Amino acid sequence: MIDFRSDTVTKPTEEMRKAAYLAMVGDDVYGEDPTVNQLEKIAAEILGKEAALFVTSGTQGNQIAVLTHCRPGNEIILEEESHIFYYESGAVSAFAGVQTRTIKGFRGAMSPDLVEGAIRGEDQHYPETGLICLENTHNRAGGAVLPLENMKQIYDIAERHNIPVHMDGARLFNAVAATKRDVKEFTQYCDTVQICLSKGLGAPVGSILAGNKEFIQKARKWRKRLGGGLRQVGMIAAPGLVALTTMRDRLSEDHENAQLLASGLASISGIKVVNEVDTNIVVIDVSELNMNSTTFVEKLKEKEILAGTFGSNLVRFVTHFNVSTENIKRALQIITTL
Numbered sequence: 001m002i003d004f005r006s007d008t009v010t011k012p013t014e015e016m017r018k019a020a021y022l023a024m025v026g027d028d029v030y031g032e033d034p035t036v037n038q039l040e041k042i043a044a045e046i047l048g049k050e051a052a053l054f055v056t057s058g059t060q061g062n063q064i065a066v067l068t069h070c071r072p073g074n075e076i077i078l079e080e081e082s083h084i085f086y087y088e089s090g091a092v093s094a095f096a097g098v099q100t101r102t103i104k105g106f107r108g109a110m111s112p113d114l115v116e117g118a119i120r121g122e123d124q125h126y127p128e129t130g131l132i133c134l135e136n137t138h139n140r141a142g143g144a145v146l147p148l149e150n151m152k153q154i155y156d157i158a159e160r161h162n163i164p165v166h167m168d169g170a171r172l173f174n175a176v177a178a179t180k181r182d183v184k185e186f187t188q189y190c191d192t193v194q195i196c197l198s199k200g201l202g203a204p205v206g207s208i209l210a211g212n213k214e215f216i217q218k219a220r221k222w223r224k225r226l227g228g229g230l231r232q233v234g235m236i237a238a239p240g241l242v243a244l245t246t247m248r249d250r251l252s253e254d255h256e257n258a259q260l261l262a263s264g265l266a267s268i269s270g271i272k273v274v275n276e277v278d279t280n281i282v283v284i285d286v287s288e289l290n291m292n293s294t295t296f297v298e299k300l301k302e303k304e305i306l307a308g309t310f311g312s313n314l315v316r317f318v319t320h321f322n323v324s325t326e327n328i329k330r331a332l333q334i335i336t337t338l
């Protein structure tokens with residue numbers, strides 16, 4: 001199988017498995033797991049924030065951020081196809097009790113004017129705007145990198161209105177690799193950030209939520225309330241540390257492979273690549289092949305290629321370190337004959 005469904009399918013490397021085996025551990029709810037403490041310290045340094053918290057998943061990190069920043073009855077502003085709105089099972093309403101104000105973006109980026117216009121003023125009829133969420137890279141926009149200038153403009157507006165900004169940076173290091181910027185250039189424009197260790201970085205489990213000390217202290221309590229206070233969790237933080245410290249630089253290989261895949265797919269008649277490929281995601285429209293995305297994905301599966309539907313006519317391919325350049329070439333040969 002060549003698995004393009006997601007970069008979440010990556011298997012831990014041998015180094016990660018060894019790190020898990022050898023990890024020094026303690027009870028992390030008592031703050032006594034040295035491996036988790038080290039991971040949180042290094043993650044905070046890399047992300048340019050005072051403190052960090054190891055959480056079970058990207059979804060949990062985002063939800064803890066919303067819970068910590070907001071109160072029930074608040075409104076949060078976010079892009080209409082953002083992961084927090086689109087793919088987290090309605091958790092912001094189920095847990096944080098906030099309502100969502102969605103804004104249609106361009107390649108995942110919301111217009112600063114629209115964001116400012118959506119911020120609520122003082123009026124007893126209105127909810128209070130509790131949080132603005134950004135997503136970088138933007139998944140449903142096909143792994144698009146949110147431009148730094150756009151982040152800065154929104155962050156300036158948020159500061160002026162005294163509203164915090166959370167960045168869902170599940171794939172932030174893909175944005176870093178694609179732009180060759182330092183990650184801090186991105187994180188300077190948000191108060192809190194969530195990054196996934198388990199996507200392109202390849203760790204088996206886990207995400208990081210980072211922010212100032214006071215925020216992380218409150219976030220730790222929300223993690224506990226959600227049942228995310230784990231014990232000898234250095235066993236899974238250790239591979240996360242390997243992921244964070246050794247796997248960032250190779251993400252550009254995934255981007256090169258995505259370019260190769262996109263240009264190959266674009267040359268197959270009936271297939272249209274619909275996104276500008278900034279990072280490791282390629283989205284195609286298959287309607288001119290006279291089939292819908294479900295049928296296309298089933299046909300691929302018969303030929304031992306896995307991809308994901310992304311809408312009724314759209315199919316998403318994600319490159320990652322368990323897909324080689326050879327795999328891409330073979331996949332393209334197969335898809336040509338479908």
Ligand SMILES: *Cc1c(COP(=O)(O)O)cnc(C)c1O
Pocket residue numbers: 056057058059060062083084135137138139168170171196198207
């Ligand atoms: C995958 C993803 C998440 C959630 O991460 P999980 O670990 O799967 O919960 C959040 N945001 C974005 C943009 C993602 O792509």
